[in-house]
Amino acid sequence: MTHRTHQRSPSPQPDPSEPGLLKRLKSSHISGTGAASSATVDPTPHFAPDLFGPSNIHRLHTEYDASAPFKHAVVDKLFQDDLLQRVKDEALAELSFSEKETDIYKVYQTGDLASLNFLDLQQIALLPSLLTLRDALYSPMFRSFLRAVTGCGPLSGTKQDMSIVSYRKGCHLLNHDDVIGSRRVSYILYMPLPHYQGWQREWGGALELYPVRSSPDGVPEPEAVPSKSIPPVWNQFVFFEVQPGHSFHSVEEVVVGESEDGRQRLSISGWFHAAQPGEEGYQPEHEPELKSSREQLVSTQTDFRTYPENIEPPLPSDSLTEDHVSFLSEFLNPVYLQTRTMKALASRFVEESSLELHSFLCAPLADKLRVGLKDKDDADGLGPSRPTRIPPHSAGAEGAWELRGPPHKWRYCTLRAPGGGGRMAVSPRWAHTDPDDAVRSLQDELLPSPAFRAWLACVSNLLPMRYSAEARRFRPGLDYTLATSEAKDTRLDVVLGLTPQIEGHDTAPASGSGEEEPLRGWQSGEWGAWECYMAPHDEEDDPAVYRSGSHKKKVNGVNGTNGANGHVANEEAEMADVDDEDADEDEEEDDGTLLTVQPGFNRLLLVLRDEGVMRFVKYVSAAAEGSRWDICGEFEIGMVQEESGDES
Known part of the structure; x- marks a missing residue:
């Protein structure tokens, strides 16, 4: 049989053209004119107090540099709680989640929220809090905050890459490093349900981080067992710089169902990309020295x-x-x-x-x-x-x-x-x-x-x-x-x-x-x-x-x-x-x-x-x-x- 070339993505990809982003309005209502962005509005009031304070940034940067198994940061509370509550309500009421399953993941996911720019006024009226949160995340102030903590370099404000993901019973995401294209910082903002009860560790859904070791051919590869596990907590924000051969992580399977008090591991996740052409600090992407986890999958060999x-x-x-x-x-x-x-x-x-x-x-x-x-x-x-x-x-x-x-x-x-090294005798x-x-x-x-x-x-x-x-x-x-x-x-x-x-x-x-x-x-x-x-x-x-x-x-x-x-x-x-x-x-x-x-x-x-x-x-x-x-x-x-x- 004739086969085609293959390009493989190691993590869930929101499709910006996927229909059904909104539950109540048909995709034919989407306008190409776009809505006015609120990115120029001061986002500070939407974030938790003192997030941008120099002492807090210094503390996070110090913790980031000392973190293991690879550099990452955890912000215990990112947004004002009432804003996140409204975002959660809007997402559940107005957005459509599609089941996606491959060899590496099973999730329920919305379309790419960057496409919200192209909604008409009638649709925008359904998602005011979500638009506010998205614009705050990709604002110059927050991107500067991420640069100060991670030292990652200029981040794009125009290339937005985010979706809302629901991990329900049986959902999981296996080990990968997130390296695709111009991704620079990976992030996840937790909204686990039910909020009033708090997510229990035994329900699964923890973010797992893996140490690396050198393979026989000298290429870094993840150890078989994660060394750090971060269970989901409401309004917690986890982020790290995407690095080939180092930023290996997975999401533990969720083992409780929605029928049990509506439990699901809800989150907003995505990436900040490197500055794009025309943006301040743009530099052409260079070929990384190390292969991504996706590239390593096609280089495996059987020991015959x-x-x-x-x-x-x-x-x-x-x-x-x-x-x-x-x-x-x-x-x-x-x-x-x-x-x-x-x-x-x-x-x-x-x-x-x-x-x-x-x-x-x-x-x-x-x-x-x-x-x-x-x-x-x-x-x-x-x-x-x-x-x-x-x-x-x-x-x-x-x-x-x-x-x-x-x-x-x-x-x-x-x-x-x-242990003996010899062949075992066959016995009937x-x-x-x-x-x-x-x-x-x-x-x-x-x-x-x-x-x-x-x-x-x-x-x-x-x-x-x-x-x-x-x-x-x-x-x-x-x-x-x-x-x-x-x-x-x-x-x-x-x-x-x-x-x-x-x-x-x-x-x-x-x-x-x-x-x-x-x-x-x-x-x-x-x-x-x-x-x-x-x-x-x-x-x-x-x-x-x-x-x-x-x-x-x-x-x-x-x-x-x-x-x-x-x-x-x-x-x-x-x-x-x-x-x-x-x-x-x-x-x-x-x-x-x-x-x-x-x-x-x-x-x-x-x-x-x-x-x-x-x-x-x-x-x-x-x-x-x-x-x-x-x-x-x-x-x-x-x-x-x-x-x-x-x-x-």
Whole structure:
């Protein structure tokens, strides 16, 4: 398939042209003449007393210089409280919030408030306090205040960049550095609801700041765990200079809903840009020495391993050798070792470029993992009865598992290298094997084996040349991978899902009417953690935006529904039919999603990934009642030359 170039934005972007900024007046009423700006009016009375006093500025500057993990400032009270109350009321009554979700965030957001300049008088009358606050923020006095505290240099008064953002239950913003274009200072002004009660830390929504370390190639990257957490407080203003490779931050997931006293993490956020052409102090932007977090995402590389040179590479065929079958029988459901099954899978894979194989592992191994991994979540404080919805960053990252970052690319747990350094002997007696050792055997024994390589060649008609294999644990409220497209050639992705299904959530019980109830939990998409493949986007597109993890999407024969392409094996090795009805309806909605697969247990996903196609594992919500577990394999593939000399 043909793909386009991709431009990716790491943080929510208000769209100035987005309709529906106002609830009550149609966008056709917007006038291009603009309204008179109040920027020339003295803004001092709107701010908290003594904000601009020399002693206060000196104190903030001193605190700013000494702050960690990177320079930032916190103003406890920015505006007069009655003004902010009116702004909050106007925003909730008059503005429209749109849900936005990508690999890196889920938020509800208004359009760009810079477009308020183009409202007519009738519309302006609905938002007097909001206009007053915006003009005060971008006034020369306040920009001078920011320069004095941060030493950031001249700031633009004409390029305004702000919106109102609502973080409701499940909303989050993952790690990034805010570096885009001419942004100079990032800010957030909190208006959490309900105001009278005060926002509780256990509700989530804290601003998290990350220290940096030097990567092996000398580039600064964020540590996996934040070192400072700032919970939202009414009228509090947090700001910092945007710096490539340093200003890494995230917003913790909100874990309370609007139904609970109207709770939502409401805020005004945006950026002050460097002085623009024609403004005092303007200087042409120079290329930064360090790459932004967005640029680093497209420079990731997989660490491939090579197969032993003394082993002949397998050729695609319809059957395996006796030695291969003997080895694989220790791991796989025997139906997938039958010639008839492999031939049918190969035919389907050539047609669709993806397969999802259910009940892939043999029953003893599957039973050990089903019970053992669920018990491990419970023991590590990651199960349904954990004391807090958002677990501590250390949860599950001890013992056999360790934390892997950097979080501006991914965060999850992976198995530590074994202390002995040797290969673990494979045993058929899985009932007596620790679940960690069972997972390690899949990572270290099954996926790298010549036998599994031969099996892949049979069911894909491809030749695996080099491989990577990694056991991964994505913890609720903490872990994810972000969209990357580092592959310069076609790859074969192999993901063995080991996520135990939660009783009462991942099934659709029949209701009294005879109809199935909606899926919940993993299969509904409400817990996140789905595997997503996306086509590259044009620069003008809203990057990496997709509608929902539970939506079907069919592109060039790849059907991305829950279990679509799901070939359920039974004793007769029959393959389940693919339901394309809903997928056909969604084909008209070109959101770039090629394939979406929900977490599952004992399921093998095979995907032939074209050059430039992005993939990610969606952030696992704190609502999830356990971790997402898998073994992730990636294979470089070669072409097989037939005797005639033609390539196939």
